[in-house]
Structures are given as structure tokens and as C-alpha cells.
Amino acid sequence: xxxxxxxxxxxxxxxxxxxxxxxxxxxxxxxxxxxxxxxxxxxxxxxxxxxxxxxxxxxxxxxxxxxxxxxxxxxxxxxxxxxxxxxxxxxxxxxxxxxxxxxxxxxxxxxxxxxxxxxxxxxxxxxxxxxxxxxxxxxxxxxxxxxxxxxxxxxxxxxxxxxxxxxxxxxxxxxxxxxxxxxxxxxxxxxxxxxxxx
Numbered sequence: 001x002x003x004x005x006x007x008x009x010x011x012x013x014x015x016x017x018x019x020x021x022x023x024x025x026x027x028x029x030x031x032x033x034x035x036x037x038x039x040x041x042x043x044x045x046x047x048x049x050x051x052x053x054x055x056x057x058x059x060x061x062x063x064x065x066x067x068x069x070x071x072x073x074x075x076x077x078x079x080x081x082x083x084x085x086x087x088x089x090x091x092x093x094x095x096x097x098x099x100x101x102x103x104x105x106x107x108x109x110x111x112x113x114x115x116x117x118x119x120x121x122x123x124x125x126x127x128x129x130x131x132x133x134x135x136x137x138x139x140x141x142x143x144x145x146x147x148x149x150x151x152x153x154x155x156x157x158x159x160x161x162x163x164x165x166x167x168x169x170x171x172x173x174x175x176x177x178x179x180x181x182x183x184x185x186x187x188x189x190x191x192x193x194x195x196x197x198x
Contacts, residue, residue, distance in 0.1 A: 030111035033141035033167065043114030046136050047077050081115040083122040095189040096128040102197055109151050109160065111135045111142050111167065143171025152177060161192055 028050065029037050040046050054073035058064055064072070079085075096106055106129050110116060114136040120126055133150055140147040143166060151158055152175065162168025163183035172179035180187060
């Protein structure tokens with residue numbers, strides 16, 4: 001297997017395994033949000049805990065042997081954080097700028113990999129964000145109440161705007177935070193901007 005085909009298979013595995021999570025046994029910390037991961041102290045440790053699970057997934061999905069599965073597992077991290085795989089909604093910058101002009105501050109609360117700040121920066125969002133609360137650093141995944149309490153302690157009153165009805169909306173509401181669901185058939189970011197303007 002060439003390096004190019006390996007990288008392609010790694011990139012394709014995320015969507016494949018996401019649709020067949022049970023059979024693939026692919027696991028990330030946010031699949032167990034009720035469990036705090038305070039024992040993970042750095043990015044390398046965060047990824048290393050996943051290596052055995054990646055190996056099992058590659059062996060099950062691709063039918064490869066142990067050595068090849070380990071080689072592919074080493075490619076997951078760079079493939080996942082590759083900026084070519086990430087994008088923002090078309091109206092993201094207009095919404096963030098418009099809300100900032102209305103006096104709103106923006107923080108990110110996300111269940112994500114340790115490289116989230118670099119991804120945010122690569123997408124051109126850093127100038128709009130006051131702080132990032134990343135589960136890979138805070139040890140708490142949404143909808144764990146502590147994930148939202150950390151934001152409330154920093155911001156005071158806040159709104160959670162997210163695209164997941166359970167992790168974002170129900171989690172925020174359970175922690176005493178207002179929440180709006182966006183994306184798909186729900187509100188757009190332009191709707192959010194109109195709602196909070198003036």
C-alpha cells in the first residue's frame with residue numbers, strides 16, 4: 001500500500017466509521033461525555049490513548065494485519081487535523097463580526113482534538129474568538145455539566161449556539177445556559193444575527 005493510498009483510506013475512515021460506530025468500535029473521548037478525562041495531560045497523551053482503538057478499527061474495517069494497522073493509525077492524527085478537511089459556514093464571518101459590533105463576545109466550547117486552536121487559527125477565526133474551551137484540554141465533553149460551567153464562570157450569562165440538540169442544546173439548558181440550535185433544518189447563522197441585533 002502506498003503512502004498516498006494509506007492517507008486516503010485514513011481520511012475516508014472517519015466518515016465510514018462514524019456511520020458504523022458500533023461495528024467499527026471507533027471511539028473518541030466525546031463518545032463517553034459522562035466520564036471526565038482528567039488523567040490526560042497533553043496532546044500526545046490524548047492521541048496515544050486512541051491508538052489501540054484505531055488499530056482495532058483498521059483491522060476490522062480494512063482487514064489488514066497488526067503492523068499495517070499500526071502504520072495507518074499513525075496517519076490518523078495528521079489526516080484529522082489537515083486544514084483541507086475543515087471549513088466554516090459561508091455566513092460565519094458576517095455573523096461573528098455583526099454580533100461583535102453589537103457588543104457580544106465569542107468563545108468556542110467544543111468536543112475536539114488537542115489541535116483545535118491551530119484549526120481555528122488556520123480557518124481565520126482567531127481574531128473573532130476570545131477564548132477556546134476544548135474538551136481535549138478541559139477534560140470535560142459536552143453535554144457534561146462541567147463543560148458548560150467553565151464557560152459560565154468565564155463569561156457570566158451566555159448563549160450556547162450549536163448544531164447538536166443533545167450535546168449543545170440540552171447540555172447547555174441542563175447547566176442553566178440559554179441555547180439555540182442551528183444548521184440543517186434549524187436556524188441559520190443569519191437568523192442568529194437577526195435575533196441578537198439591536
